[in-house]
Amino acid sequence: TDAPASTTTYTVTGTDANGCTGTATQLISVNSSPVVTAAASGPSVCAGASVTLFAGGASSYDWQPINQTGASVTDIPAATITYTVTGTDANGCTGTATVDVTVNPLPTVNASSSASGVCAGGSVTLSATGASTYDWQPVNQTGASVTDIPAAQTTYTVTGTDANGCVNTSTVTVDVYAAPAI
Secondary structure (H helix, E strand, O other): OOOOOOOOOEEEEEEOOOOOEEEEEEEEEOOOOOOOOEEEEEOEEEOOOOOEEEEEEOOOOEEEEEEOOOEEEEEEOOHHHHEEEEEEEEOOOEEEEEEEEEEEEOOOEEEEEEEOOEOOOEEEEEEEEEOOOOEEOOOOEEEEEEEOOOOOEEEEEEEEEEEOOEEEEEEEEEEEEEOOOO
């Protein structure tokens, strides 16, 4: 048994019981393994987001540990992961490549208000923590601390975005008390 490293011609000479000889040759072609490439739509994703994986350099592809096939596949990773793709070329030769994807957690955004209720015409200060930037609705303001004068009971929603671009929300409700009739 031989495992040639390159294309090789083998010659065999056989001798029978009468001392007669004969020879035969066989050319064994050695095909090189394909150079398989792997890439992801991004080196990191936020928890719950999908990533698209791309492979090249072969004819067919098998992705692990997600057990999917194809030159382009999509996955929603639960945690930071290394994907391995095995590519097979037209000769049946295989090659592998890997790609790492980091999964960033969502920020823990907390919304609060300076008061749970205000008198009609009064203002309330809204504050948020846990992210880098904040967008408040329905008041359409940005910042970790904003001020509003609610006309009626209002539920404010703050969307916080962290340094990785991951987003989460939190809400706080402020009641509005009617002015007494005098």
